[in-house]
Amino acid sequence: MDKSSIVLEIGGAYTKCGYTQEATPRFIINTDLSPLNISTFLSSGTEISFTNNNEEQQQDKDKDRFKQPLQKQLKESLYIFLNQIFFKYLLCDPGERKIILVENIFVPRLFRQALVSVLFEQFNVPCISFVNPLVCLLPLIRTTGFIIDCGLNETRVLPVYEGVGILKAMKTTNRGFNSLKQWMLKELQLKCQFKNTINNTIITQQDQLQTIHHSLLTDQLVEDIIVRCTVMAPLDYPIEKVSPITYQLKGNISIQLDAQQRLDIAKSIFNFTIEDEMNENDDIITIILNSLLDCDIDIRKSLCHNIVLIGGTTMIAGFKTRLIQELNKRCTTVEQEPRGQEELKGLLNHFEFIKHSFQPNSLMWLGASMIGSLDTIPTKLTLDQYIKNGRKVPEWERLNNNNSNNNNTLISSPSTIVTTSSSSPVPSTGK
Known part of the structure; x- marks a missing residue:
């Protein structure tokens, strides 16, 4: 009996690893490519700091170009990270198992090439199969869905109708959990009060406050405050029903968040800001509606009835309810919106999630675990094919051509989730 394949989903914040035919990942660990910044390699677009036009930031941008790590540096960091996954967590010999990689459709070539190179050349894996976010529909037994992937650095939306991904309607925005962290960090530094819990006095001295800001307000702590203390309450939620909360920092210092700060977290990800206009960036609601506009009019309601949320940011308390309310609110004011969004007015109150x-x-990881046990994935690359191809990773279409003998498959390309020769696809249960 063949050994189970290894399933890897490398995200901007966390990496999920485990084996095929299992319902959950064995481990979820921090994605650590120290000293490199993983967000540089996994985002579909550029960071906000690289898109401004003023002179000072342009100079910083030019300086950072020379700091961009070479592929050799990336390979070294990936080797250390993967070595830890295989031998510390999964306790397996990667040379004896196939690898299932869950990746962003538009993952930068630099990262993709470096990752495959390390797996083949340093870990001697026999085969790598590539799967994309469409696999999240497999555990749901659906072939129609509107996938909203809200991650660390960006949010991506992709409509899928009867097993076919509509790539022309795929949209991305630089709104993700980092947007929430940046907003919360500013709130903590400018508006929140720090208390000394020993004598119950408010710290007002600037030197002490600066020390707290630099030493205590780390990324991990800000993330913990967002998860524990904030909530995306429904629109027009009475602020009187929300009480202030005290968060204990290290030592004898605590911080207090008032009701307004606990509720305003949703504005940083759903509302359009002046900064977004400067950077030609859209909020999440805008890219969802623009994606629906790019779909045929007769499939829009089916997509709206089958919304799928993936990504850790969507697990924040109240995210689902607030998202639906923001979409309905925008549909009632589409006359004021650009791009002819008045066509979407009929979608009001038609937004529903797949239960x-x-x-x-971990929904994408689960889908990859389900299909990883099959031998009919055409988007795979063997070690021999990799060597014959000049140690380069082919594009998705060429991967399909290399494995064109497989007719019945579940994943054939970034735009299809179900491809059949004689059998029919699983019917969608959308309305």
Whole structure:
């Protein structure tokens, strides 16, 4: 009996690893490519700091170009990270198992090439199969869905109708969990009060405050405050029903968040800001509606009835309810919006989620685990094919051509989730 394949989903914040035919990842660990910044390699677009036009930031941009790591540096960091996954967590010999990689459709070539190179040349894996976010529909037994992937650095939306991904309607925005962290960090530094818990006095001295800001307000702590203390309440939620909360920092220092700060977290990800206009960036609601506009008019309601949320950011308390309310609110004011969004007015109150019991942050991993046990994945690359191809990773279409003998498949390209020769696809249960 063949050994189970290894399933890897490398995200901007966390990496999920485990084996095929299992319902959950064995481990969820921090994605650590120290000293490199993983967000540089996994985002579909550029960071906000690289898109401004003023002179000072342009100079910083030019300086950072020379700091961009070479592929050799990336390979070294990936080797250390993967070595830890295989031998510390999974306790396996990667040379004896196939690898299933869950990746962003538009993952930068630099990262993709470096990752495959390390797996083949340093870990001697026999085969790598590539799967994309469309696999999240497999555990739900659906072939139609509107996938909203809200991650660390960006949010991506992709409509899928009867097993076919509509790539022309795929949209991305630089709104993700980092947007929430940046907003919360500013709130903590400018508006929140720090207290000394020993004598119950408010710290007002600037030197002490600066020390707290630099030493205590780390990324991990800000993330913990967002998860524990904030909530995306429904629109027009009475602020009187929300009480202030005190968060204990290290030592004898605590911080207090008032009701307004606990509720305003949703504005940083759903509302359009002046900064977004400067950077030609859209909020999440805008890219969802623009994506629906790019779909045929007769499939829009089916997509709206089958919304799928994936990514850790969508697990924040109240995210689902607030998203639906923001979409309905925007549909009632489409006359004021650009791009002819008045066509979407008929979608009011038609936004619904696919009901399921899976965790959004591991839904893609679960789909990859399900199909990883099959031998009919055409988007795979063997070690021999990799060497014959000049040690380069082919594009998705060429991967399909290399494995064109497989007719019955579940994943054939970034735009299809179901491809059949004689059998029919699983019917969609969308309305």
